Amino acid sequence: MEQVKCECGHVNPYGTVLCESCGKPLEHTAKPLLDMRYEGSARRSQTYNKTIIDKIWNFFSSVKVGVWLIVITLIASAIGTIFPQKMYLPPNVTPAEYYEDQYGWAGKLYYELGFDNLYGSWWYILLLASIGVSLVICSLDRVVPLYRALKKQGVTRHESFLRRQRLFSATSMEDESFLETVKQRLAKRRYHVREENGNILAEKGRFSRWGPYVNHIGLIIFLIGAMLRFVPGMYVDKVLWIREGETKEIPGTNGQYFLKNEKFVFETYEKGKDNPAFNEAIDRVGSGMVAKTYQTTAVLYKRVGPTVPGEEPKLKKVKEYRIRVNDPLKYDHYALYQVDFKLNELNKMSFELIDKQTETVFGNLSIDLNNPKPSYDLGKGYRVELLSYFPDFYFDDDGNPATKSRVPNNPAFVFKMYTPDKPKGEVSFVAIRQTIEPFGDNKYKMAFAGVETRNVSALTVRRDFTLWILGVGGAIFMIGVIQGMYWNHRRIWLKLVNGEVLLAAHTNKNWFGLKNEVRAIIEGTGLMMPIDQAEEEKKEAQGGKGNGATK
Amino acid sequence: MKKQRLVLRTVILIVLLGAVGYTIYSNFFMEKAEIKVGAEAPDFVLTDLQGKTHRLSEYRGKGVFLNFWGTWCKPCEKEMPYISRQYENFKKQGVEVLAVNVGEPKLSVQKFVDRYQLTFPVVIDREDQVMNAYEIDPLPTTFLIDKDGKITKIITGTMTEEMIKQYMESIKP
Structure with a gap:
C-alpha cells in the first residue's frame, strides 16, 4: 500500500480522502460540498482487508453492524417481557406445563424457543x-485517524478545500488592515x-470531538463491571424468607452469618393516629x-469456629438492626434489604376434643x-394421635390427601382419638372448615379452637463489588455525552489569494x-458574510440559483 | 507497518474474545462455586429420625448416594421405593444411601419412612443449611459421591430404577 503525496508536500496514509495538511481532495468527487466526516481521514478498516483478522475487525468496525446489533438486542429484550421469565414463576410449578397452561400455544x-430464560441465554449474552x-x-x-487528522x-488550506x-x-x-x-x-x-x-486558522472546542469516544469508554467500563458479576464472590443476590422468632443462615454468606427475625411489623396510615395533615389523603383511599x-x-450473628453445615452453630451476636425499605x-x-412479607402465616392451631x-x-x-x-395426651384416658399431617393440603390426582409444600398454608390432619369408651380409637380427617369421618360416624370430634399466627419477612441478600465500576462507567459515559453535546468544534479559515x-x-x-459568530466577527470589516452552500443546494434543487458568494 | 497492524489487531481481538469467552464460559459451563462434579462434597452433620448424627466425612471409603427430597414432591416419592430396593442390594458392596429431607416436620418424615419402610438413614435439614451448601434448586436432586468424598455426578429430576442401579454400581468402592 503506497502512501499518497499531496501537492502541498504532505504525505498521507493510503485511503485518505482529504489531505491531512491542506485539505485538498485526493480523490475526485462529483459532489460540490466536501464530506467532512472524520476529517476525510483514512479509516483503516475500510482500506485493509487481507487476513481473516482484518475481516473480523472490519465486520465489527462497521457502524451499520453495530446499529443492527443494538436493534436486534432491543427486539430480543422486548420479547423477553411478553411472558414472565422462568425465575419469576411461582415456586413448585413445572415451567414446561406452566407456560402452555397459562398462555396456550404461544x-x-x-x-x-428458550425465551423463558432469555436474559441469561448464551445468545443474549453473546449479543451484548x-x-x-x-x-x-x-x-x-x-x-x-481523527486524532491524527486534527x-x-x-x-x-488548499483553495478547493x-x-x-x-x-x-x-x-x-x-488592504489587509481588517x-x-x-x-x-x-x-x-x-x-x-x-x-x-498571512493565512488564518481559528479553532475552538476541539475537545468536543472526543465526546463520543469518552462515552464509549464509559460504556465499555460499564460492560466490564457487568461481566465481573459472574466472577465468584463479586456479586451475591439471594432471598431469605424468615419467620418471626426464627434464626436462619443467610444464604450467599457460605454459612458465615445467621439472622434472627425478632419481629416483623407492617403499619399503615390510620386516621386519628397520624399527622392530621394526612387526613384528606387517608379519607380518599x-x-x-x-x-407506612x-x-x-x-x-x-456470626458463626464462631469451623463451618459444618447442619451442625448446631455457635453464634456470636454482631448487630441489632431495624431493617426497613x-x-x-x-x-x-x-446488605439485607426488606423486599417482601407474608402476614399471619399459621403457626399453631388448637383443637378441643x-x-x-x-x-x-x-x-x-x-x-x-x-x-x-x-x-x-389429654389426661384421664383421653389421648389424640396425629396419624398424618398435610401442611399445604390438597387432593392429588389419585384423590388422596397430599401436601403442596412444606409451608402451613392450609393445614390438614388425620387424628385418631382414644377415649375410655372407644379404646380402639376413632379416625377423623380435619382440614380447615371440613371434617371427614372415613370409618363411619364418630362419637367424638376435634373441634377447632383457634390459631396463632406469625409474620414472615423476606429479605434480599446483596453483596456487590461491581457497583463502583458501574458508577465510574456511568459517570464517564455522562461526561462524554456532555462533552459532545454542550460544546461544538468550530473552525474558521481565512486565506488570501490574488487580492481575494x-x-x-x-x-x-x-x-x-x-x-x-462569523457575522459578529466580520461585522464592519467589509468581508462578505459566507453563504450556507448546503442550504443553497437545497434551494437550487427547488429551482433557485446560487454558487457561493462573490463580490 | 502492515505486520504491526496485524499484530495489534490480533492482540486486541484476543483480549476482547477472551473477555467474552470467559463471561460465557463462567456463566454456562462452570458449575457455580464449589458444587461441581470432581469437587469434594461439602461435609455436613445432620440428625436422623432415631437421633443419631450422620457426618458425611465419616462415610469415607464407601460410596454415598446422597438424595435430597421432600414428602410433597411426587417424583421423590416415586423414586424412593427404587432407591430402597437397590440399597438392599448395594449396601453389602459398600454403597450407602443418605436421604436428606428438606426441613419438614419430623412427623411427616416419619410417616413417609414408615409407609415406604425405608431402612437407610433419613436425616432432616431443619435450617436449610445443607440445602444452601449444596445449592439445591429442584427436588429431587441426587449427588453421587465416591469413596474419596468426590462428587462424581449430580442428577436433578426423577430417576428410573435402572438408572439408580447403574449409579450405585458406579460408586462402588
Whole structure:
C-alpha cells in the first residue's frame, strides 16, 4: 500500500480522502460540498482487508453492524417481557406445563424457543458482548485517524478545500488592515488562532470531538463491571424468607452469618393516629389502606469456629438492626434489604376434643404446625394421635390427601382419638372448615379452637463489588455525552489569494450558532458574510440559483 | 507497518474474545462455586429420625448416594421405593444411601419412612443449611459421591430404577 503525496508536500496514509495538511481532495468527487466526516481521514478498516483478522475487525468496525446489533438486542429484550421469565414463576410449578397452561400455544412456543430464560441465554449474552466488541473496535478505528487528522491539520488550506466548505465567501479586499480586527475578535471569542503566511486558522472546542469516544469508554467500563458479576464472590443476590422468632443462615454468606427475625411489623396510615395533615389523603383511599412501614427487627450473628453445615452453630451476636425499605442492614459488604412479607402465616392451631352430642370438652391441644408432635395426651384416658399431617393440603390426582409444600398454608390432619369408651380409637380427617369421618360416624370430634399466627419477612441478600465500576462507567459515559453535546468544534479559515479573501467555516453541530459568530466577527470589516452552500443546494434543487458568494 | 497492524489487531481481538469467552464460559459451563462434579462434597452433620448424627466425612471409603427430597414432591416419592430396593442390594458392596429431607416436620418424615419402610438413614435439614451448601434448586436432586468424598455426578429430576442401579454400581468402592 503506497502512501499518497499531496501537492502541498504532505504525505498521507493510503485511503485518505482529504489531505491531512491542506485539505485538498485526493480523490475526485462529483459532489460540490466536501464530506467532512472524520476529517476525510483514512479509516483503516475500510482500506485493509487481507487476513481473516482484518475481516473480523472490519465486520465489527462497521457502524451499520453495530446499529443492527443494538436493534436486534432491543427486539430480543422486548420479547423477553411478553411472558414472565422462568425465575419469576411461582415456586413448585413445572415451567414446561406452566407456560402452555397459562398462555396456550404461544406460551408453549415461547418456552420451547428458550425465551423463558432469555436474559441469561448464551445468545443474549453473546449479543451484548458483540455490542461491546463493536464499541471498542468502532471507536479505535475512528478515534486514531481523527486524532491524527486534527493534530496534523495545516493552517494553509488548499483553495478547493475552502471553496467546498458549507460556509464560504470570497471577497476582494484592497488592504489587509481588517486582519487585525478579525484576529482580535476571534481571540476575544476564545478561538485559538494560528497564522501562517498571512493565512488564518481559528479553532475552538476541539475537545468536543472526543465526546463520543469518552462515552464509549464509559460504556465499555460499564460492560466490564457487568461481566465481573459472574466472577465468584463479586456479586451475591439471594432471598431469605424468615419467620418471626426464627434464626436462619443467610444464604450467599457460605454459612458465615445467621439472622434472627425478632419481629416483623407492617403499619399503615390510620386516621386519628397520624399527622392530621394526612387526613384528606387517608379519607380518599380509606383508613389503613396505605402502607407506612415494613420493618424487620433483626439480629445478625456470626458463626464462631469451623463451618459444618447442619451442625448446631455457635453464634456470636454482631448487630441489632431495624431493617426497613431502603434502610438495609449493612455489614461486611453484605446488605439485607426488606423486599417482601407474608402476614399471619399459621403457626399453631388448637383443637378441643369434644363429644359431638353433648359438646362436652375433654381437653384441648395446640399443634405446632412446623413441628407437630405424634401424640397428645389429654389426661384421664383421653389421648389424640396425629396419624398424618398435610401442611399445604390438597387432593392429588389419585384423590388422596397430599401436601403442596412444606409451608402451613392450609393445614390438614388425620387424628385418631382414644377415649375410655372407644379404646380402639376413632379416625377423623380435619382440614380447615371440613371434617371427614372415613370409618363411619364418630362419637367424638376435634373441634377447632383457634390459631396463632406469625409474620414472615423476606429479605434480599446483596453483596456487590461491581457497583463502583458501574458508577465510574456511568459517570464517564455522562461526561462524554456532555462533552459532545454542550460544546461544538468550530473552525474558521481565512486565506488570501490574488487580492481575494477566502473565508470558510466548519462546525460539527449548531451551524446557526456558527453563522452568528462569523457575522459578529466580520461585522464592519467589509468581508462578505459566507453563504450556507448546503442550504443553497437545497434551494437550487427547488429551482433557485446560487454558487457561493462573490463580490 | 502492515505486520504491526496485524499484530495489534490480533492482540486486541484476543483480549476482547477472551473477555467474552470467559463471561460465557463462567456463566454456562462452570458449575457455580464449589458444587461441581470432581469437587469434594461439602461435609455436613445432620440428625436422623432415631437421633443419631450422620457426618458425611465419616462415610469415607464407601460410596454415598446422597438424595435430597421432600414428602410433597411426587417424583421423590416415586423414586424412593427404587432407591430402597437397590440399597438392599448395594449396601453389602459398600454403597450407602443418605436421604436428606428438606426441613419438614419430623412427623411427616416419619410417616413417609414408615409407609415406604425405608431402612437407610433419613436425616432432616431443619435450617436449610445443607440445602444452601449444596445449592439445591429442584427436588429431587441426587449427588453421587465416591469413596474419596468426590462428587462424581449430580442428577436433578426423577430417576428410573435402572438408572439408580447403574449409579450405585458406579460408586462402588
